[in-house]
Amino acid sequence: MNFQLTDEQQMIRKMVRDFAKQEVEPTAAIRDHEERFDREIFTKMAELGLTGLPWPEEEGGAGSGYVSYVLAVEELSRVCASTGVTLSAHLSLASWPIHKFGNQEQKEKYLKPLAEGKFIGAYALTEPGAGSDVASMKTSAVLDGDDYVLNGSKIFITNGGVADVYIVFAKTESADGHGGVTAFIVEQSFAGFSVGKKEEKLGIRSSPTTEVRFDQCRVPKANVLGDVGAGFKIAMQTLDGGRNGIAAQAVGIAQGALDAAVQYAKERKQFGKPIATNQGISFKLAEMAAKVEAARLLTYQAAWLEENNQPYGHASAISKLYAGDAAMEVTTEAVQVFGGYGYTREYPVERYMRDAKITQIYEGTNEIQKVVISKGLLKG
Numbered sequence: 001m002n003f004q005l006t007d008e009q010q011m012i013r014k015m016v017r018d019f020a021k022q023e024v025e026p027t028a029a030i031r032d033h034e035e036r037f038d039r040e041i042f043t044k045m046a047e048l049g050l051t052g053l054p055w056p057e058e059e060g061g062a063g064s065g066y067v068s069y070v071l072a073v074e075e076l077s078r079v080c081a082s083t084g085v086t087l088s089a090h091l092s093l094a095s096w097p098i099h100k101f102g103n104q105e106q107k108e109k110y111l112k113p114l115a116e117g118k119f120i121g122a123y124a125l126t127e128p129g130a131g132s133d134v135a136s137m138k139t140s141a142v143l144d145g146d147d148y149v150l151n152g153s154k155i156f157i158t159n160g161g162v163a164d165v166y167i168v169f170a171k172t173e174s175a176d177g178h179g180g181v182t183a184f185i186v187e188q189s190f191a192g193f194s195v196g197k198k199e200e201k202l203g204i205r206s207s208p209t210t211e212v213r214f215d216q217c218r219v220p221k222a223n224v225l226g227d228v229g230a231g232f233k234i235a236m237q238t239l240d241g242g243r244n245g246i247a248a249q250a251v252g253i254a255q256g257a258l259d260a261a262v263q264y265a266k267e268r269k270q271f272g273k274p275i276a277t278n279q280g281i282s283f284k285l286a287e288m289a290a291k292v293e294a295a296r297l298l299t300y301q302a303a304w305l306e307e308n309n310q311p312y313g314h315a316s317a318i319s320k321l322y323a324g325d326a327a328m329e330v331t332t333e334a335v336q337v338f339g340g341y342g343y344t345r346e347y348p349v350e351r352y353m354r355d356a357k358i359t360q361i362y363e364g365t366n367e368i369q370k371v372v373i374s375k376g377l378l379k380g
Helices: 007-034 039-047 065-077 081-101 104-115 231-267 279-307 313-343 349-360 366-378
Strands: 121-124 140-144 147-158 165-171 181-187 193-198 209-220
Touching (some): 007 081, 007 349, 081 121, 147 181, 181 231, 231 313, 231 349, 313 366
C-alpha cells in the first residue's frame, strides 16, 4: 500500500489550502452570520479549475481524479464548511450524473459549463414526504409532445436558488416502488420552475438550502438523463460518490476545529501555565487527532477506489458514517477545550460544531449508512 499523495495531489492540496486561507476564511464568519452566499468565491474556484477537478479535459475538467476532489473539499471545509459543500454538491451531485450517464450533447451543453464554473449545479431528490424513502416521491413527469411536463416540489436543495442547472427526479409512470423514476436536467430558466422557501439553518448557513417547485414545468425530451425509468439507479449511484464528498467535508470541519483547539490550548494560561500542559486537555487533543486521521484515511480510501474503477459504495458509506460522527465528536470537544469562549462567536469552534451536525444527516442519514453497510456485509 502506498499512502503517499502524488506530486499533483500535493500541489492541489497546497493550492486549495492557500486559496481557502486567503479568499474564503476572512469572510467565513460574517457570511455565516448573514446567511449569505458569495458567488464570487465560486467564480474564483472556477478560475483555479476546482469546479471541474475530476472530469476529463475533453469534458471541460482538469482530469485530476477523485482523490484530488476530496482533498479540495476537505481543505475548503477546514475554514468554511459552506464553501466545501457548495463545491461537493456541484461536482458529485450535479455534474457526476451527467459525466456518468449523459450523452455527448448533454455533456457539451451542460457538463462543460458546469466544469468551467459558468453554471452552478444542484441535485433535487428529496420531497416533504420522501426523504430516505425515495419511492414515495410525488413529483410527476408526463410526456406531452416533445416535452415532459413536471409537477411537484423538492426540498432541502443545496445550492438552491443560486444554481443554474438541477438534476431532478420525477415519476414518469404510476408504478409503485422505485419503478418509473426518471432523471432530468432542468434549467432554472425553464418556464414553470421556481424557487420556494429558503431554509434558516443551524449550520452551513452561507450555503443556500431551498425548496424548488415545478408547476407545469416543460422539460425537453432531450433533457432526460440516462434511460426513462432508470432514475432510481442514477440517484443511488450518484449518492455513493456524494457521500464521500460529505465525508471529506466532515474531515475538513474536524481538522479545522482541532487546529483551533491546539492553538488555543497552547496560548490559554490557567494556574500559571498553558492549559495544553494539563493531561486532561492534552489527552483530549490526542483523541481528537486520532479520530480525524482515521476519518481522513477512510475518506481517501473510498476516493481511491472510485478513481481506480473499483466498487466504492460500501466504502463511501463507511467513510461518511465514521467521518460524520468524528466531526461531531471533535467539534464538541473543541468547544470544551475553549470553555466559555467556545460557546461564543468570538472563536470559530461554535460554527464548526453547528456545521458538523448536518454531516450526520444529509446525503443519507447515519441510520441509512448503517443499512447500506449491513446489507453489504450480509448479502450472499
